[in-house]
Amino acid sequence: MKRPSLPLPTWTEGRERLRLFGFPLIENIRTFSRATHVSEGLLWRLCRSTSDYYRTVIHEVSSDKSRTLHCPDRRLALVQRWILRRILDRLSPAPYATAYVPEKNIAHHLSPHLGNLYLLVIDIENFFPSIRFDQVRNVFDVIGFPSSGANLLSYICTLDHRLPEGAVTSPSLSNLVFSALDRRIADQASVRNVVYTRYCDDLTFSAEDVRPLLSLRPIIQAMLRKSGFTINKHKTRLGRPGGRRVVCGLAFRGESFGVTRNFKRKVRAMIHNTSLLAPDDESFNRSVRRIRGMASYLHSVDEVRERQLRKYASELGVQL
Numbered sequence: 001m002k003r004p005s006l007p008l009p010t011w012t013e014g015r016e017r018l019r020l021f022g023f024p025l026i027e028n029i030r031t032f033s034r035a036t037h038v039s040e041g042l043l044w045r046l047c048r049s050t051s052d053y054y055r056t057v058i059h060e061v062s063s064d065k066s067r068t069l070h071c072p073d074r075r076l077a078l079v080q081r082w083i084l085r086r087i088l089d090r091l092s093p094a095p096y097a098t099a100y101v102p103e104k105n106i107a108h109h110l111s112p113h114l115g116n117l118y119l120l121v122i123d124i125e126n127f128f129p130s131i132r133f134d135q136v137r138n139v140f141d142v143i144g145f146p147s148s149g150a151n152l153l154s155y156i157c158t159l160d161h162r163l164p165e166g167a168v169t170s171p172s173l174s175n176l177v178f179s180a181l182d183r184r185i186a187d188q189a190s191v192r193n194v195v196y197t198r199y200c201d202d203l204t205f206s207a208e209d210v211r212p213l214l215s216l217r218p219i220i221q222a223m224l225r226k227s228g229f230t231i232n233k234h235k236t237r238l239g240r241p242g243g244r245r246v247v248c249g250l251a252f253r254g255e256s257f258g259v260t261r262n263f264k265r266k267v268r269a270m271i272h273n274t275s276l277l278a279p280d281d282e283s284f285n286r287s288v289r290r291i292r293g294m295a296s297y298l299h300s301v302d303e304v305r306e307r308q309l310r311k312y313a314s315e316l317g318v319q320l
Helices: 011-021 029-036 040-048 074-086 106-113 133-143 147-157 170-190 210-226 261-275 282-301 303-315
Strands: 054-062 065-072 118-125 195-199 202-207 237-239 250-253 256-259
Touching: 011 133, 029 040, 029 074, 029 147, 040 074, 040 147, 065 074, 074 147, 106 195, 106 202, 106 250, 106 282, 118 210, 133 147, 133 170, 170 195, 170 210, 202 210, 210 237, 256 282, 256 303, 261 282, 261 303, 282 303
Parallel strands: none
Antiparallel strands: 054 065, 118 202, 118 237, 195 202, 250 256
């Protein structure tokens, strides 16, 4: 289903649009309660005191890097999942978005850039929290929800008037909010014969010549800043032939891409360390599950390395 187009509909037009596309009719807290089968009292509390229903979790990404997640409790998560299933999953973001989209993965982000010599990667800092309440509300406005209904849905999906990293609705909403900007960026890239895709907060551009990328870079940075996004200068980079060309942790090698040597060494070390543990040890089982997850990821992006590591694991007696 295509995303409804601007301008914003009147309430009569909005009701017809909601009916036509099968969206639930949410005008106020009463109709919201009927649709979700959640009491009006709880819905009011979830909207008015949203922060009371979140807990902060620090996720250790590596020994020197962590990520702050804001995880909703069971009651808030239940309503968010309803919004995701009944509303957001029925909408399509711009085609340039490749993360959080059904039947798309990191390979869809990288494949369009194969064959191009130069790569420009622009990283957005604090992507989810950079998206404001009014931008989230605009998504529901455009669908056709009345002002009161759009407000209720937006309160459920935001924390402190920002999109929280950890809410089940945030990935889909981030793509929908960014869709208009995706299209404007793609237009700027297209006139310069530059390929553009986006994977969450990673914007990737590629071309056969470095000059269009150099001219495009300040334009895209200005567009992002105007829309309220901050660029992570440390992760923004230009890849050249003969140099390191890595996007989202995957390295371009000629006409293909795959995991980096560092990633391969890390998985091999995990397999080796796991083989030294007793099979009945819980640490062994936990490590095997983690390695299986990495093998599953490898299957989608680098089947050659996957076969190599599965063979190595088998030789050491670690069954994946």
